Amino acid sequence: MLNAISRPAKIRIARALVIIALLIGALLPGFPVLWMLSSSFKSNMDIFAYPPALITDSFSFGAYAAVVTSPEKLRFFLNSYLVSMFVTILTLLVGILGGYSFSRYEFPLKRPLNMVIIGVQAVPPITLLIPYFSLIVFLKLHNTYAALVLTYMVFTLSYAIIMMTGYFNTLPRQLDEAVMIDGGSSFVALWRVLVPISLPGIVSVGVYTFMLAWNEFLFALTLTKTTDMRTVPVGIQLLMGQHSYEWNEMMAMSVLGCLPVLLLFLFFQRYFIAGMTAGSVKG
Amino acid sequence: MSVDGRFAANPKTNNLYRIWKRVIPYGYLSPTILLLAVLSFLPIGMVVYYSVMDNVIMNQNPVFVGAANYVKILTDGVFQTALGNTLYFTLMSVVVHLILGLTFAMLLNSKLVSPFTRSVFRVVYILPWVFTASIIAILWRLMLNPNGVINYLLEWSGLVSQKIEWLSSRQLALHAVTFINIWSGYPFYMVSLLAGLQGIPDEIYEAGTIDGANGPQLFRYVTLPQLRPIIISLAMLDFIWTMQQFTLIWMTTGGGPGRVTEMLSTFTYKLAFSTYEFSLASTSAMVILVLSMFVALFYVRRQRASDA
Incomplete structure (x- = not known):
């Protein structure tokens, strides 16, 4: 039967089928996200209204206003931004130095160290949590930014080093050699020459690190205690009161909470995808 | 200088x-x-x-007890339940992630659709990945609430006749949290597999077509073998990560009702920070470490082999 249909027609049918499949598939990610947005504009009374509607009579920015005028909730955002930024800066500094060493030098401990750095990524956070808790309490860092910045680096650093090593490997060694012939040290070669031209790689590692830190939950839950030190992921949980759930405010805060990552993603899509796939795809 | x-x-x-x-x-x-x-x-x-100590942190003078904690943990009924739940949760997630990720990647790679349409859909399909686990947990608590929109849609379409308590039902909670994890994790597979698909040279498909292979045969004998290394890496990474999943469980069911969604991670966390059994918790954490390292060893070996 199909043979009776001309080839262009077949292609048109196939294209329509693919688009229909794409539209149906898009409901899986799209509908919950749409529902989150819609709920953030409702009044809390209308959250479970029957029948449910995407836009209700109570449509307003009230939940957003409630979040951004609450010093307590703004503090969650401030904490998250500060911690994520410090983690990103430190990770990049240490990662660039480490990556440079792995890329440009041969030394006896290179392979074992490399193995350790790859292996650390597989150490479960829950395994580290108990010793971290006692170390942080011992160092009197409990409930501080330093506690989070320091511990987050265990899972951001490996990735940064592996990525930076890979990136530096793509740059010709003649670049460093030219600097050294002019009497510059390897340190100068790294910061004056390699780092400026590695900016795409550094941005990619930076946004990925920021996102990991922004999303972290387990350490933030355990290593901070007071409400004013909580980050966004933990802070959202605090909105779930014992008796009343402020669903609309939780949804508004969720939208605001994913905004930094969403914006980073939209601006740096290419880098993000490169970062995401680096672990599994071999070029 | x-x-x-x-x-x-x-x-x-x-x-x-x-x-x-x-x-x-x-x-x-x-x-x-x-x-x-x-x-x-x-x-x-x-x-x-x-x-290997009797109790620490809470106890000033801990005593060496050898393997006693390991015996206690490994024979503990709750630990065994948590282990079983974790394996179910992890294996289901990995398998469905792979199926969904590959299906979506192939749809998004279809040359029949314009590149612009594809890139719009790609952004939509990647959305779950933008959300952190605690936000995903709260969103699905809202959607899966007995009075929530999922139950409404199911009733409206006639699939169910009464409101379902997805996250507080003993029969359904484990499946519900597994579903939520599947939702949150497939974009990682999708994006990686999409990159993999784009890396397969068109010539291989052309050669296959000339040899008379049809669509499913091309998929079976060209696409799958070409993606094999990526699929194995993805599955191993995902296995390690999903086994450690804490946030989603903690913020949706907290391991309940009863212990039906208890995972190794939540079990360990509760031992340490609810009952202050830091030694037993450390023992349980060691078991998780050994399991993770076992999988990671294969992963590192593969990575090294492909580096060389």
């Missing part, structure tokens, strides 16, 4: 220069080595130590 240059210029310091040359790579790596020591070697040593 031109340190390298200065040493090289003076032949008398040649020996010193050689030593310096040897030290340089470690110098660059010193912050890394310091951090690794403090953030992984020391804590792992501490966990091992904690796991």
Whole structure:
């Protein structure tokens, strides 16, 4: 039967089928996200209204206003931004130095160290949590930014080093050699020459690190205690009161909470995808 | 400061220069080595130590008890339940992630659709990945609420006749949290597999078509074998990560109702920070570490093999 249909027609049918499949598939990610947005504009009374509607009579920015005028909730955002930024800066500094060493030098401990750095990524956070808790309490860092910045680096650093090593490997060694012939040290070669031209790689590692830190939950839950030190992921949980759930405010805060990552993603899509796939795809 | 240059210029310091040359790579790596020591070697040593003592942190003078904690944990009914739940949760997630990720990647890679349409859909399909686990947990608590929109849609379409308590039902909670994890994790597969698909040269497909292969045969004999290395890496990484999943469980069911969604991670966390059994918790954490390392070993081996 199909043979009776001309080839262009077949292609048109196939294209329509693919688009229909794409539209149906898009409901899986799209509908919950749409529902989150819609709920953030409702009044809390209308959250479970029957029948449910995407836009209700109570449509307003009230939940957003409630979040951004609450010093307590703004503090969650401030904490998250500060911690994520410090983690990103430190990770990049240490990662660039480490990556440079792995890329440009041969030394006896290179392979074992490399193995350790790859292996650390597989150490479960829950395994580290108990010793971290006692170390942080011992160092009197409990409930501080330093506690989070320091511990987050265990899972951001490996990735940064592996990525930076890979990136530096793509740059010709003649670049460093030219600097050294002019009497510059390897340190100068790294910061004056390699780092400026590695900016795409550094941005990619930076946004990925920021996102990991922004999303972290387990350490933030355990290593901070007071409400004013909580980050966004933990802070959202605090909105779930014992008796009343402020669903609309939780949804508004969720939208605001994913905004930094969403914006980073939209601006740096290419880098993000490169970062995401680096672990599994071999070029 | 031109340190390298200065040493090289003076032949008398040649020996010193050689030593310096040897030290340089470690110098660059010193912050890394310091951090690794403090953030992984020391804590792992501490966990091992904690796991063979009677109780720590709460107890000033802990006593060595050998393997007693391991015997206690491995024979504990709740631990075994948590282990079973974790395996179900992890295996289901990995398998469905792969199926969904590959299906979506192939749809998004279809040459029948314009590149612009594809890139719009790609952004939509990637959305779950933008959300952090605690936000995903709250969103699905809202959607899966007995009075929530999922139940409404199911009733409206006639699939169910009464409101379902997805997250507080003993029969359904484990499946519900597994579903939520599947939702949150498929974009990682999708994006990686999409990159993999784009890396397959068109010539292989053309050669296959000339040899008379149809669509499913091309998929079976070209696409799958080409993607095999990526699929294996993805599955191993996902296995390690999903096994450690804490946030989603903690913020949706907290391991309940009863223990039906208890995972190794939530079980360990509760032992430590609800009942202050830090030694038993460390023992349980050690078991998780060994399981993760076992999978990771294969992963590292593969990575190294493909590096060489």
